[in-house]
Amino acid sequence: MITSLQNPLVKQLRKLQRAKERRNQRLMLLEGTHLVEEACAAGMPLVTACHTTAWQQTYPQLWSVLMQRAIRVELVSEEVLQAIATTVHPDGVVATAERTLGSAQFMSPTRAVQxxxxxxxxxxxxxxxxxxxxxxxxxxxxxxxxxxxxxxxxxxxxxxxxxxxxxxxxxxxxxxxxxxxxxxxxxxxxxxxxxxxxxxxxxxxxxxxxxxxxxxxxxxxxxxxxxxxxxxxxxxxxxxxxxxxxxxxxxxxxxxxxxxxxxxxxxxx
The missing domain is CATH 3.40.1280.10 (SPOUT methyltransferase, trefoil knot domain)
Known part of the structure; x- marks a missing residue:
């Protein structure tokens, strides 16, 4: 379990709270169970997922999906998760995904529009x-x-x-x-x-x-x-x-x- 705010991964993820760092690292920050669940359902590849013990126990099926979907999955303390998240009361999970992968946002110029x-x-x-x-x-x-x-x-x-x-x-x-x-x-x-x-x-x-x-x-x-x-x-x-x-x-x-x-x-x- 990661408990230190000085951990290199924690420092890296905390930087993603700033737009400049999200662009530099080419990563986006997904916070909360619902958002992470929707990302997985849409087939979006995840880079890193951090979660607390309580969250894993509450969402064992989604945790299993994260273990398969994310490149790296880390158990972290409540304090560390709080530091990574931008929300005041994070619900136990934060993940990252590449900005250029897995999203429908990159639309084909020839896409038919009604x-x-x-x-x-x-x-x-x-x-x-x-x-x-x-x-x-x-x-x-x-x-x-x-x-x-x-x-x-x-x-x-x-x-x-x-x-x-x-x-x-x-x-x-x-x-x-x-x-x-x-x-x-x-x-x-x-x-x-x-x-x-x-x-x-x-x-x-x-x-x-x-x-x-x-x-x-x-x-x-x-x-x-x-x-x-x-x-x-x-x-x-x-x-x-x-x-x-x-x-x-x-x-x-x-x-x-x-x-x-x-x-x-x-x-x-």
């Missing part, structure tokens, strides 16, 4: 994780994230996604305008969410292939993406309300789009 979502300058990891969770629930074909957003593999993003991070095709776009322009050339409609738009989101035809564009609450979408979009829509708000959480906005528009698309799928030919 419904997708593009996010620009999203800064709150909880919001991003919630959008990912919603997008996966809706069954979108892909998610594009601008490079100036919060890290896609931020620990809080992973946790807020409730494990759906591993199941949703995603990509971090170095040039979101270029990537969206390529989608337009493939016949995909770009629908921008804008508070001042004339149309409400349920007045748009979502039966054609569509990518919904969302910006952060403070700045909204850039002028470049607004210019590129085919249609702008708004979500009606009561007087005195400035904006909705981006995850709520995404849920409303994406579910309306899926409702329309599902309705057409069952119409008689």
């Amino acid at each position: 419904l997708g979502v593009a996010l620009e300058t999203i800064q709150d990891p909880g919001n991003l994780g919630a959008v990912i969770r919603t997008a996966a629930a809706v069954g979108v074909d892909g998610l594009w994230l601008s490079v100036n957003s919060v890290d896609l593999d931020h620990p809080k993003v992973l946790r807020a996604s409730a494990g759906q991070w591993f199941r949703l095709p995603m990509t971090v776009s170095g040039d979101l305008s270029r990537d969206l322009q390529m989608l337009k050339l493939q016949g995909v409609q770009l629908v921008a969410t804008v508070p001042t738009a004339t149309l409400t989101y349920w007045q748009v035809d979502f039966t054609r292939p569509t990518v919904v564009l969302l910006g952060n609450e403070g700045g909204g979408l850039s002028s470049a993406l607004l210019t590129l979009s085919d249609v702008a829509v708004k979500i009606p708000l009561a007087a005195g309300i400035e904006s909705l959480n981006v995850a709520i906005a995404a849920a409303l528009v994406l579910y309306e789009a899926r409702r329309q698309q599902s309705f057409t799928e069952v119409l008689p030919r």
